[in-house]
Amino acid sequence: xxxxxxxxxxxxxxxxxxxxxxxxxxxxxxxxxxxxxxxxxxxxxxxxxxxxxxxxxxxxxxxxxxxxxxxxxxxxxxxxxxxxxxxxxxxxxxxxxxxxxxxxxxxxxxxxxxxxxxxxxxxxxxxxxxxxxxxxxxxxxxxxxxxxxxxxxxxxxxxxxxxxxxxxxxxxxxxxxxxxxxxxxxxxxxxxxxxxxxxxxxxxxxxxxxxxxxxxxxxxxxxxxxxxxxxxxxxxxxxxxxxxxxxxxxxxxxxxxxxxxxxxxxxxxxxxxxxxxxxxxxxxxxxxxxxxxxxxxxxxxxxxxxxxxxxxxxxxxxxxxxxxxxxxxxxxxxxxxxxxxxxxxxxxxxxxxxxx
Amino acid sequence: xxxxxxxxxxxxxxxxxxxxxxxxxxxxxxxxxxxxxxxxxxxxxxxxxxxxxxxxxxxxxxxxxxxxxxxxxxxxxxxxxxxxxxxxxxxxxxxxxxxxxxxxxxxxxxxxxxxxxxxxxxxxxxxxxxxxxxxxxxxxxxxxxxxxxxxxxxxxxxxxxxxxxxxxxxxxxxxxxxxxxxxxxxxxxxxxxxxxxxxxxxxxxxxxxxxxxxxxxxxxxxxxxxxxxxxxxxxxxxxxxxxxxxxxxxxxxxxxxxxxxxxxxxxxxxxxxxxxxxxxxxxxxxxxxxxxxxxxxxxxxxxxxxxxxxxxxxxxxxxxxxxxxxxxxxxxxxxxxxxxxxxxxxxxxxxxxxxx
Ligand SMILES: CC(C)[C@H](C(=O)O)[C@@H](O)C(=O)O
Ligand SMILES: CC(C)[C@H](C(=O)O)[C@@H](O)C(=O)O
Numbered sequence: 001x002x003x004x005x006x007x008x009x010x011x012x013x014x015x016x017x018x019x020x021x022x023x024x025x026x027x028x029x030x031x032x033x034x035x036x037x038x039x040x041x042x043x044x045x046x047x048x049x050x051x052x053x054x055x056x057x058x059x060x061x062x063x064x065x066x067x068x069x070x071x072x073x074x075x076x077x078x079x080x081x082x083x084x085x086x087x088x089x090x091x092x093x094x095x096x097x098x099x100x101x102x103x104x105x106x107x108x109x110x111x112x113x114x115x116x117x118x119x120x121x122x123x124x125x126x127x128x129x130x131x132x133x134x135x136x137x138x139x140x141x142x143x144x145x146x147x148x149x150x151x152x153x154x155x156x157x158x159x160x161x162x163x164x165x166x167x168x169x170x171x172x173x174x175x176x177x178x179x180x181x182x183x184x185x186x187x188x189x190x191x192x193x194x195x196x197x198x199x200x201x202x203x204x205x206x207x208x209x210x211x212x213x214x215x216x217x218x219x220x221x222x223x224x225x226x227x228x229x230x231x232x233x234x235x236x237x238x239x240x241x242x243x244x245x246x247x248x249x250x251x252x253x254x255x256x257x258x259x260x261x262x263x264x265x266x267x268x269x270x271x272x273x274x275x276x277x278x279x280x281x282x283x284x285x286x287x288x289x290x291x292x293x294x295x296x297x298x299x300x301x302x303x304x305x306x307x308x309x310x311x312x313x314x315x316x317x318x319x320x321x322x323x324x325x326x327x328x329x330x331x332x333x334x335x336x337x338x339x340x341x342x343x344x345x346x347x348x349x350x351x352x353x354x355x356x
Numbered sequence: 357x358x359x360x361x362x363x364x365x366x367x368x369x370x371x372x373x374x375x376x377x378x379x380x381x382x383x384x385x386x387x388x389x390x391x392x393x394x395x396x397x398x399x400x401x402x403x404x405x406x407x408x409x410x411x412x413x414x415x416x417x418x419x420x421x422x423x424x425x426x427x428x429x430x431x432x433x434x435x436x437x438x439x440x441x442x443x444x445x446x447x448x449x450x451x452x453x454x455x456x457x458x459x460x461x462x463x464x465x466x467x468x469x470x471x472x473x474x475x476x477x478x479x480x481x482x483x484x485x486x487x488x489x490x491x492x493x494x495x496x497x498x499x500x501x502x503x504x505x506x507x508x509x510x511x512x513x514x515x516x517x518x519x520x521x522x523x524x525x526x527x528x529x530x531x532x533x534x535x536x537x538x539x540x541x542x543x544x545x546x547x548x549x550x551x552x553x554x555x556x557x558x559x560x561x562x563x564x565x566x567x568x569x570x571x572x573x574x575x576x577x578x579x580x581x582x583x584x585x586x587x588x589x590x591x592x593x594x595x596x597x598x599x600x601x602x603x604x605x606x607x608x609x610x611x612x613x614x615x616x617x618x619x620x621x622x623x624x625x626x627x628x629x630x631x632x633x634x635x636x637x638x639x640x641x642x643x644x645x646x647x648x649x650x651x652x653x654x655x656x657x658x659x660x661x662x663x664x665x666x667x668x669x670x671x672x673x674x675x676x677x678x679x680x681x682x683x684x685x686x687x688x689x690x691x692x693x694x695x696x697x698x699x700x701x702x703x704x705x706x707x708x709x710x711x712x
Contacts, residue, residue: 089550119480119588140518141551148557155522158557162496163515165507192602194445195497201504201514228610229618232475232588246548250606254584262585 003310005038006066008059011045011079011088012283013293013345014072020295020349021070021302027353028306028315036310039066043095044074044088044283054091060098068309069099069276070302073283088283097137100271102168103175104134104248105304106280108235108255111264113327114336118260120232130238130255131183133176134248136269138168141245162198164244169205175270176242177214186218186239190227190247202244224251231255256280263294263335266301268308275309277301291344294333296323299352322355329355359666361394362422364415367401367435367444368639369649369701370428376651376705377426377658383709384662384671392666395422399451400430400444400639410447416454424665425455425632426658429639444639453493456627458524459531460492460604461660462636464591464611467620469683470692474616476588486594486611487539489532490604492625494524497601518554520600525561531626532598533570542574542595546583546603558600580607587611612636619650619691622657624664631665633657647700650689652679655708678711685711 007022009015028034041047041059048054054074063069074088084090095101110118110128118125143161150156173189180187189206191199203221210219222230224247230237231251235258243251256265262281269276279297287293300323307316327336331351334342343351363378365371384390397403397415404410410430419425430444440446451457466474466484474481499517506512529545536543545562547555559577566575578586580603586593587607591614599607612621618637625632635653643649656679663672683692687707690698699707 084550084553084556087550093551119476119590121475121477124475143515146553148553151521156557157519157521158552158554159499159517159519160552160554161515161517163513165513166511192605194440194443195449196514196516197502197504198514198516200440201512225605225609228584228606229613232610232613234475247606249548249581250584250603253581254588254610257585257588 002035002037003068004066005036005305006063006069007038007040008043008069008071009040009046010043010072010074010283011076012073012285012288014074014283016289016291016293016345017279017295017298018070018072020345021298023349023353024299024302024319024356027356031356032315032318034312034315043071044091045076045079047091048079048082048086048088054086054088055094055098063095063099063274068305069274070305071276071278072298073279073281075283076285078285093141095276096269097142099274099276100137101269101274101276102135102137103172103270104136105179105268105270106132106134106252106256106265108132108252108259108265110259111261111324111327114261114264117336117338118258120258120260125235125258125260128235128259130235131179131240132248132252132255133172133179133240133242134252135168135172135243135245138164139245162196162246164198164202166205169202170209173206173209173242176240177210177217180217180240184239185216186220188220188222188238188241190222190224190241190243190251192224193221194223206242227251228254231258252280261336263333264296264300266297266304268301268304270308275305277305291346292334293345294335295345295349296333299323299349318356319352322352325355326351358391358393359424360422361392361661362419362425363394363396364399364425364427365396365402366399366428366430366639367432368429368641368644370430370639372645372647372649372701373635373651373654374426374428376701377654379705379709380655380658380675380712383712387712388671388674390668390671399427400447401432401435403447404435404438404442404444410442410444411450411454419451419455419630424661425630426661427632427634428654429635429637431639432641449497451632452625453498455630455632456493457625457630457632458491458493459528459626460490461535461624461626462488462490462608462612462621464488464608464615464621466615467617467680467683470617470620473692473694474614476614476616481591481614481616484591484615486591487535487596488604488608488611489528489535489596489598490608491524491528491599491601494520495601518552518602520554520558522561525558526565529562529565529598532596533566533573536573536596540595541572542576544576544578544594544597546578546580546597546599546607548580549577550579562598583607584610587614608636617692619689620652620656622653622660624657624660626664631661633661647702648690649701650691651701651705652689655679655705674712675708678708681711682707
């Protein structure tokens with residue numbers, strides 16, 4: 001049986017890092033009976049340049065006919081002057097909404113080989129293994145009404161709406177509880193229930209769902225300001241974190257930086273019918289086209305795809321093991337090398353394929 | 357001329373840390389011609405217990421007749437089951453709004469003596485000196501409409517409104533630019549303009565004000581998720597940060613934890629007519645009443661009061677110097693002592709007074 005992957009390289013280093021991931025898939029095709037096929041389409045700034053739309057119709061069509069989507073990265077200064085609906089980020093928000101990708105999984109795991117790359121002391125981060133489960137298609141990112149209006153007195157006012165309804169909270173909390181059962185069985189739900197009604201309701205629904213269906217999982221609640229501190233103070237206390245779209249955006253980036261290896265961190269965005277995989281880092285326009293980006297976050301996103309969308313846990317583990325072996329062999333891209341010897345982006349892809 | 361201070365100890369360790377600060381003011385009265393008088397009133401949980409209201413009328417009256425307010429801390433598990441308007445936090449939000457305290461200054465400064473207390477590597481944080489200027493009486497904390505409603509299909513929905521209008525953005529940005537002029541002359545405005553219209557407008561107003569009146573100050577803009585990362589990656593890059601109420605809540609707590617000495621960090625909340633000073637840490641109910649809390653954040657908040665509300669820069673510097681000398685003499689409360697010898701809360705207050 002063939003599986004179909006929609007490949008959206010996007011902008012900046014997107015093309016390079018995606019190409020190395022396809023090299024890995026190619027190796028799996030040839031040596032491990034993966035029957036993957038892929039087709040490329042444009043998204044983000046590249047799509048705007050090509051089609052005047054950061055999420056063009058051809059791309060919409062392709063992703064809906066595929067078993068999974070692999071995304072590189074979007075954005076860059078070139079497109080910043082554009083109106084918001086034409087900017088690369090708008091393409092990203094639209095594909096998330098269009099495919100209903102409500103659950104964003106962002107693991108922040110410390111690789112022992114890279115312990116010293118963090119700005120945090122090694123003893124604070126050794127063994128850190130956090131999974132942030134971020135709600136991705138509701139909350140203040142998508143709430144209506146929104147806009148910039150002129151007030152009677154001539155001033156202007158920019159406004160947005162933060163809203164969560166029962167079903168939106170339940171479905172993301174469910175994913176967090178289920179993920180926790182496969183890990184250390186602890187969920188910390190992060191909100192600002194002491195100030196915001198939307199968060200008060202978030203906490204109420206998470207608590208009720210826990211009592212009704214997931215009381216075997218340990219549940220705690222934390223305010224977002226405290227969470228931002230606790231991630232720095234003692235990140236090992238966390239297993240699964242579940243939170244809103246906006247808080248998840250902030251806290252997952254903070255968590256990823258703790259590990260010191262943001263070039264290593266994959267993500268998955270999953271809905272009822274579709275799934276998309278991408279590195280958590282951005283498009284890094286400053287190093288684009290120089291064959292020096294770290295493709296491992298994208299390759300590890302490919303491993304998540306094998307696990308969650310293609311039913312190939314066996315190959316997911318193979319890829320993860322190959323990445324680990326590569327690092328153990330002292331093969332680093334420049335972001336990991338701390339001034340030591342380094343390989344190129346394609347050199348890293350080759351090394352992982354060789355390990356496979 | 358006598359100056360009048362309204363003293364609101366609040367809950368948990370509030371009373372202890374405020375008492376040590378009053379000891380310092382008493383020393384300044386006796387030896388350095390400060391003519392300060394003070395009167396206490398209740399706020400938070402203590403006020404609820406006493407008067408059934410976390411911000412009672414007597415307190416409202418007192419603070420408006422004073423030259424400055426000194427606050428300890430509010431909150432505790434005891435009051436968590438209460439309805440939101442009766443909870444300690446509601447008292448805090450109401451006094452901020454009632455006094456129009458729109459500018460919240462939260463310095464995160466690393467004390468050389470405490471370099472090792474941080475979870476970050478010393479070379480990453482040595483010399484860090486960030487001032488977060490947080491908007492405090494608008495944004496999603498106060499936006500209308502807000503609530504929890506029942507939808508036609510029987511589901512419920514919790515919602516809040518994030519809004520900023522021109523004058524609200526201008527007045528806080530102004531404070532940030534003015535603070536920067538007295539420091540390293542750099543302001544980083546933090547928003548989420550790539551997603552939120554309110555943030556897009558925030559950025560537009562800050563940029564216009566900068567061009568019109570503060571072009572001598574260096575201005576940059578950063579997305580909030582990136583800021584959460586950059587604070588961990590390289591906190592030294594920041595001088596003054598200006599941001600919204602919610603982002604300021606999160607980022608100032610993150611920044612304070614970087615310094616490793618959250619028991620050391622003061623804050624000031626300032627409006628057109630009133631000003632309030634408080635430590636940034638909470639009420640720490642677990643150690644309340646045990647004479648072991650660190651009073652230095654409150655004492656340093658007192659120094660900020662001397663500087664900004666009482667016109668006594670000379671005494672502010674004296675207090676700050678006395679705190680530094682105390683630490684240099686190896687006198688630590690238990691939170692700073694890393695298992696070594698420590699003094700009590702009142703012992704620390706005495707030590708600072710002796711240095712004075
Ligand atoms: C680019 C931006 C719209 C996006 C977000 O805020 O969701 C990004 O920061 C992310 O986290 O994937
Ligand atoms: C207690 C809470 C309402 C408050 C806030 O969110 O502003 C606190 O976290 C703070 O930062 O002063």
